[in-house]
Amino acid sequence: MSKTAGALLADMGSRALLGQSDGHFETATADEAVTEFYRTHYASLVRLSAILLGDRGIAEEVVQDAFVAMHGSWNRLRDPDKAVAYLRQAVVNRSRSKLRHRAVVAKYPQAPPPDVASAESYAVAAVERAEVLRALRELPRRQRETLILRYYSDLSEIQIADTLGISQGAVKSHASRGLAALRNLLEKTS
Amino acid sequence: MSDRAGRTGPDRPGDENLEETARRLRDALGHEARAVQPSADGLRIIREKIRANRRGHRAWLRPLSISAAALATAAVAVIVVVAVRPQATDNDGRPAPLASSPQSSSAPASSAPASPAPSETKPHPVTIYYVGKLKDPQQLLFSQTVTRPWPAGNAFVGDAVSAMLTTKADDPDYLSYWPAGTTVLGVSIQNGTEAVVDLSAEAGNPAPDALGLGAISAQQLFYTVHGAAPKIESVELRIDGKPVTSLWGSTISDPITAEPSWQVFSHVWITSPADNATVAPAVTIKGDATVFEGTVSWQVLMHGDVLQKGSAQASVGAPDQGTWSVNLTLTPGTYTIQAFESSAKDGSPTYVDDKVITVR
16 A cells, blocks of 8 residues: 555654654654554464464464564664565564463353354354364464464565464474364364 | 466365365355454554654553643644553453543543644544335445544544534435434543543434334444444443433433444445446446345436346355445446345345446
8 A cells, every 4th residue: 555645744743753852864764664564464463463472362462572673773674575574474473472371262252152043054053163163272382473474464484484483394394283183183173 | 267287286086175175164264354443543543653663662551641621722633642551461462442431522631741643634534324215125334434633632533423423424415313413522531442422402303204214223323332442342322321221212222222224224324426426437336235135226317217237246245244346437427336235036126226426
């Protein structure tokens, strides 16, 4: 998305504000980057974090902190592609450490019981989805992360490798083993 | 899946099951993702945190006291960032509610003291819900997003309701039955999740064509509020200060809570282009759909003749609302684009949305 009037306005606001303190052009550009990437990536990153965490509540906090970190590293990043990769990496890493820190998985909301008798097909679909998500959570961490980046974020193998800091070969094997394990878990339950 | 042969995974019979597993996984993740609605104030919180880092640690955690002094001269939206509650301290780790203090759309902006905060003059999108004009077979909700100035005092809820009461939709088939002249008397948010919306007395005097449409109009109000402040789970409607349990002859729950979207949203929406838009010959029609198995039918008409037709696959099927799109190439002229759900009974169009577009 190209720069909109809104982004420019926000940028002008930041420049005016910063003019009194340090007035660096770089800092204003970092603010501009935050505004732009917020517009283009915030929602999808919150969703990614919520899926990784299995908890919607703290996903926003994770993503907000990732944006703050990107702002701080902006001089190093500059390039929009690099910045998006950085944000994604920060979100995955921060979600992982939250997950480690708190047993949020246990709090993962179960799918609500089907309460609409007239909509059996809907209910079945909801139950099936809940099974898939439950099985996903039983997979080893790398496999789970790989599958989420592949099938939710639609990333390429190279991008997944970059995000997780592993080789492309490892991505391939996590993806296929993860999918096979998921299938086995689902076969067991059905 | 051309790279499958090179994979190291178990390559046993029933590999098509893996594709089925992948499909189910994609569907479940997409569905789960759509259930997550980021709040509207993320950017403000990020900026606060960045400023706090710059100023030194934790300064932003200190709640600002809010003075009631009105910025009489600053009717232009000079918005001051009102205290952000420290998110991490909530017991359950949930982010602070969008608005934790009473807000009123009619009151002048409240102001925070201290240093002149940065102005938030940025326009922001507001999604307004409308009731469909056609009984097709029922009158259900459509939405249109408009751009509004940043509301004074961050009164997003009151602003969205005002927008709903006063903004005519671009598409003449999207209506609001709230009586003309209805205004927002006040909005307050309780416990972060309950909005109390007080409308002026006009709201209780519907035009004859609104009779029987109270329940869907209550959902129109709820979804518009929820769109502005996703943490709101219920809306208590008051008319001229008095709580109401029926609206225009229909019983409504008190407070109003969400009916599932697949029951109250019209099944197929065209979200782009807008009605009466002028477009280039290569045009992408985009929309949302809550249809069984995600199949959306579309057709292009000129003077009542069907020139092109087809179907598109929504990203998810009912009961979720998925997105769909179709790319068309049209010669210059004026067309009607229709999108609809084919009825399970006889394939006839139901839940139609249409847009007139001019190709230049």
